[in-house]
Amino acid sequence: MHILKLKTALNKNPFIKKTLHWLIVPPGEHQPRWWAKNILNPFIHNYQGKIKRKVRRDLFPFQTCEIGKGARVEDFTVLNNGVGALHIGEGSRIGIGNVLIGPIKIGKNCLTAQYIVISGLNHNYQDTTRPILEQGVSTKQVTLKDGCWIGANCTIVAGVTIGKNAVVGAGSVVTKDVPDYAVAVGNPAKVVKILTEKERKIYDFDLSLNQTA
Numbered sequence: 462m463h464i465l466k467l468k469t470a471l472n473k474n475p476f477i478k479k480t481l482h483w484l485i486v487p488p489g490e491h492q493p494r495w496w497a498k499n500i501l502n503p504f505i506h507n508y509q510g511k512i513k514r515k516v517r518r519d520l521f522p523f524q525t526c527e528i529g530k531g532a533r534v535e536d537f538t539v540l541n542n543g544v545g546a547l548h549i550g551e552g553s554r555i556g557i558g559n560v561l562i563g564p565i566k567i568g569k570n571c572l573t574a575q576y577i578v579i580s581g582l583n584h585n586y587q588d589t590t591r592p593i594l595e596q597g598v599s600t601k602q603v604t605l606k607d608g609c610w611i612g613a614n615c616t617i618v619a620g621v622t623i624g625k626n627a628v629v630g631a632g633s634v635v636t637k638d639v640p641d642y643a644v645a646v647g648n649p650a651k652v653v654k655i656l657t658e659k660e661r662k663i664y665d666f667d668l669s670l671n672q673t674a
């Protein structure tokens with residue numbers, strides 16, 4: 462809430478806004494300065510989970526970033542909130558080498574495997590007189606509902622919602638919403654099954670009791 466108030470105040474004073482932006486981001490760069498990342502952000506963002514040391518944090522103080530309690534972000538992942546907020550819910554696990562570009566809302570206890578790209582950002586491309594990189598961007602939030610699992614090497618595009626406890630098969634490109642309890646696979650990802658109430662099982666997570674073989 463305090464970020465919103467600050468944004469409103471800054472919008473009324475373009476000079477201070479420009480100066481502050483320069484202090485946070487070097488001209489022409491897409492990464493915050495060291496002091497913004499390491500000194501300013503921890504006061505503004507809510508990091509309760511663990512971000513491993515080799516995570517690239519393209520995190521800016523002027524957008525939200527929340528890493529919930531017990532959540533874990535593995536090495537070689539890129540976290541970017543430059544154009545939209547990042548929320549990683551309690552207990553969620555972000556695997557090695559993911560690229561997360563907000564706006565993204567990841568629920569509780571979600572699993573993303575290795576080398577996944579999730580982007581709430583698209584580049585505008587409709588103006589054919591200019592290169593795409595000069596046309597700005599548009600954003601639509603990607604949502605991962607509680608308990609879902611995204612297989613390795615997937616891409617999830619802007620605006621998509623992955624349902625509760627849904628599965629996305631390895632190597633899929635997800636362009637449409639995936640319903641709760643569904644398994645979706647392929648490029649473009651299609652739903653191949655949805656667990657009915659009868660098919661759902663309850664597992665006992667105490668591994669010591671599960672060694673039946």
Ligand SMILES: CC(C)(COP(=O)(O)OP(=O)(O)OC[C@H]1O[C@@H](n2cnc3c(N)ncnc32)[C@H](O)[C@@H]1OP(=O)(O)O)[C@@H](O)C(=O)NCCC(=O)NCCS
Binds near residue numbers: 631647
């Ligand atoms: C999706 C997955 C969980 C299998 O789920 P399942 O419920 O056992 O599904 P099935 O094996 O019955 O497959 C159903 C159909 O989808 C196909 N399919 C399964 N996974 C697929 C994938 N990743 N890409 C494309 N098609 C796939 C199967 O070939 C099968 O097709 P068919 O009906 O024409 O034979 C598994 O294949 C997968 O992709 N796991 C992710 C593994 C991973 O990323 N691990 C990283 C460590 S976390």
